[in-house]
Amino acid sequence: MMPPDPSQPPPGRPGRKLGPIVPSAGSVHRAWLDPMRDAYFSSGRTLGDLSGEVPLAKSKLSELLRGAGLYPRWEIVSRLATLLGLPHVPLERLWKQAALEAHKSRDWVDRCTDSAALTTTHAAAPPxxxxxxxxxxxxxxxxxxxxxxxxxxxxxxxxxxxxxxxxxxxxxxxxxxxxxxxxxxxxxxxxxxxxxxxxxxxxxxxxxxxxxxxxxxxxxxxxxxxxxxxxxxxxxxxxxxxxxxxxxxxxxxxxxxxxxxxxxxxxxxxxxxxxxxxxxxxxxxxxxxxxxxxxxxx
Incomplete structure (x- = not known):
């Protein structure tokens, strides 16, 4: 079930609360951020837990999940998706659109996805x-x-x-x-x-x-x-x-x-x-x- 207040972690979660998505985040950026945040809140994990498995400091991970700072590279997003159990195929499509919405070049988008070259066991087809x-x-x-x-x-x-x-x-x-x-x-x-x-x-x-x-x-x-x-x-x-x-x-x-x-x-x-x-x-x-x-x- 979705948490009652998606801008706040469940009671008892240690560490600082994750703030809401910043107003400057574009509509397609929010489209993939919202499910990722929901998966994070439902996982019971902390930013500290995730930063041990994703090559990002807790502060940068917090920025990613709030849509703040620089638009994240696909390698980081896909790694986080694997840890949170999110399907990669729809996430990558939305990530690409949001990157262009954030004025990233198509060359940058292609280089990010090509360099990631991550294998995943997630289904390529929806349920x-x-x-x-x-x-x-x-x-x-x-x-x-x-x-x-x-x-x-x-x-x-x-x-x-x-x-x-x-x-x-x-x-x-x-x-x-x-x-x-x-x-x-x-x-x-x-x-x-x-x-x-x-x-x-x-x-x-x-x-x-x-x-x-x-x-x-x-x-x-x-x-x-x-x-x-x-x-x-x-x-x-x-x-x-x-x-x-x-x-x-x-x-x-x-x-x-x-x-x-x-x-x-x-x-x-x-x-x-x-x-x-x-x-x-x-x-x-x-x-x-x-x-x-x-x-x-x-």
Whole structure:
């Protein structure tokens, strides 16, 4: 199980507490750091224990696990992953992306991975149940990503990263009360980390506009009016709470059945219907406020 507070070690662990991930760490860097920190906290080991087997001082190991200092070389990260029992394949993919995000050159990345040349007994393929889940949800995960991310490559990268993060955290996913909910949370966090925001609210992509019926309108004036209404709708949708936004996006933009939305989000059908009902009520209240009767007596 994941610890109650992932920024703090379990009670009784000797030594200094490991601080939180630094704000400057990029989104993909955090994607592999979070599972590594969870594995560290769950292991019961101390930084002193690990520094005896990883060629790093405790202070530098602490920096690595907080995302501080220089971006770590793959040789160190892979060695630490072996000690903590993390699979190397998804970790290496995320490590490479985060290195480029941290402005490391491709040559540096290639030299790091080539020079490591470490053999490992970790499986090169994810667990069967992980693969089954990914195959079952991949296309619909891509649809969700397309509502927020501007192109297919970014959508595919977000879903691929989601599956790699899930592989790294698969034991936690299985131990959670709801594996589907766990997986959806990983997807949502991954997509939102890549989504442009204005005033803290996610922006919808051009793909989302394409899902409405603009293509069926041939009159320029009608198209302009529909586009303005769609922009207003998306601006209000961005104010919805997470569950309501996700349900409304899947039900309105992609016309998914309630049962499929329930399956994807790991929520009961009743919760999906309730989220849709409350979300639609909020949208109507903002977009079509009730008219006031100016002649009414107070």
């Amino acid at each position: 069967i149940d992980h693969r089954a889940l990914c195959e079952h949800v991949e296309q619909d995960y891509l649809l969700y990503a397309q509502a927020f991310l501007p192109d297919d490559l970014q959508c595919e990268a977000a879903v691929s990263d989601t599956f790699d993060i899930l592989w790294l955290s698969w034991n936690d996913a299985l131990a959670s009360p709801n594996t589907r909910r766990f997986a959806w949370t990983v997807l949502r966090n991954t997509v939102m980390a890549r989504t442009p925001h204005i005033d803290g609210r996610p922006c919808f992509s051009q793909t989302a506009f394409d899902t409405v019926a603009l293509t069926y309108l041939t009159d320029d004036e009608a198209r302009a009016r529909q586009l303005a209404e769609t922009m207003a709708l998306f601006q209000v949708m961005s104010r919805l709470p997470a569950n309501q936004l996700d349900v409304i996006a899947l039900r309105i933009l992609w016309r998914m059945p309630t049962e499929r939305v329930s399956e994807l989000l790991g929520l009961s059908p009743a919760m999906v219907r309730s989220s849709q009902r409350h979300g639609e009520h909020f949208l109507r209240s903002i977009l079509y406020p009730p008219e006031t009767d100016e002649g009414a007596t107070p």
